[in-house]
Amino acid sequence: MSARLAQFPRFTGAEPCQGPDVDPDWWTSRDSFDRAAAQLACRRCPLATFEGCLAWAVDHPAEAGDAIWAATTPSRRAQLRCEFATTASKEPK
Structure with missing residues (x-):
């Protein structure tokens, strides 16, 4: 992990998680079907936003x-x- 922390991703409103056809509770639900729906929506996200979300979450x-x-x-x-x-830890210093 880098010493510099990733910034919170910039959303445009066009991301799948922001769409009118998705339930925002999918991303935090304990239900496996909701979580699977959230993961599928994430996979439709533009690559730059997807990478930004991943970096921030990690x-x-x-x-x-x-x-x-x-x-x-x-x-x-x-x-x-x-x-x-x-x-x-394996990278040369």
């Missing part, structure tokens, strides 16, 4: 909480943090 685990961010669950983001930490 860098801010407490704020991201148990919600779906960039189609990832909290456990997947924890795995990514471990992978980033391992990669960063």
Whole structure:
């Protein structure tokens, strides 16, 4: 993980999570079908926004909480943090 934390993603209002046909509760629901719907919506997001959401959620685990961010669950983001930490420790200084 980098020493610099990612900024909160900039939304335009055109993202799938902002659409009128989605339930905003999908991203924080405990229901597996709701969470799957949120993940599918995230996968339709423009790449730049998707990457911004992922970077923010990985860098801010407490704020991201148990919600779906960039189609990832909290456990997947924890795995990514471990992978980033391992990669960063192997980079030459």
